[in-house]
Amino acid sequence: MPSKKISYRHKDATICPICSYEFHREDMLTGGGRLNVGKLTDELRRLYEKNQKFGKIYPLAYLISVCPRCLYSSYQKDFNNISKEELVKIRSTTDKRKHSINKFFGTIDFNLDRNLTLGAASFLLSVECYSFRNKNTAPTIKKAVSSIRAAWLFDDLFTEVQNKSFKKISNFFYKKAYIFYHQSLELLQKGEEHLEDGGNIGPDFDKNWGYDGILYLCSYLTLKIGSTEKNIKQKIENFERTKRFLSKLFGSGKTSKAKPGALIEKIRDLYDKINEMLDQWYQEIQ
Secondary structure, X not given: OOOOOOEEEOOOOEXXXXXXXXXXXXXXXOOOOOOEEEEEOXXXXXXXXXXXXXXXXXXXXXXXXXXXXXXXXXXXXXXXXXXXXXXXXXXXXXXXXXXXXXXXXXXXOOOOOOOHHHHHHHHHHHHHHHOOOOHHHOHXXXXXXXXXXXXXXXXXXXXXXXXXXXXXXXXXXXHHHHHHHHHHHHHHHHOOOOHHHHOOXXXXXXXXXXXXXXXXXXXXXXXHOHHXXXXXXXXXXXXXXXXXXXXXXHOOOOOOXXXXXXXXXXXXXXXXXXHHHHHHHHHHHO
């Protein structure tokens, strides 16, 4: 019978720089027909269909390294690259991380194989831990990416178990993503954080949309979250700024390796929706 494993443990132990706990990091296996690729959503999320042999697989669940003891969490490239100042801050907030996890999930164990619950929890922890990281790790960009990934996985959890608290947490992380993506763009433009320090910022694991992805998601999240702003003049200002983002992305409107047809179509649709909203609001204030 073929193996139905979807992940493996690294032979060499990882030592947590915060609490010195040793664990064997888990990664997803690739190939063997494990992933049935589905459509790309308007949020640039790649959907995967359930696999009859391997079941439902969540590739995002494996991206964050989490110490099972102190719950220190980060993308793997940053895990051991940590300053003394960062270490002290993250160590001092260990109890807070444990409280957050217990509050939302009860008892969960990161020594176990990753599943949807552990994946969602890992991004929640990632956002918390990157709050204490230095700018050379591009923490704002990583908080933005971790937030939208958390929003996705918590929404998946809600769909799976129908627990309304998971839907609330998903909505919370969409709002966080809206804030962090705009902050990221501002910091990138000022040169205070650098895209190359962000690594693969996805937002999904299969394709790094880079700076274009940040511009697009700033625009998409403005439509999704920013339209709830009560001040109509502020909404207009936000949406006009978003139109400028999309104009930069749209360029000549021609596809290329950098901007494939799938993204161009999404940019067009988003631009049209934002224009519709702006026309409506301009009429309201006349």
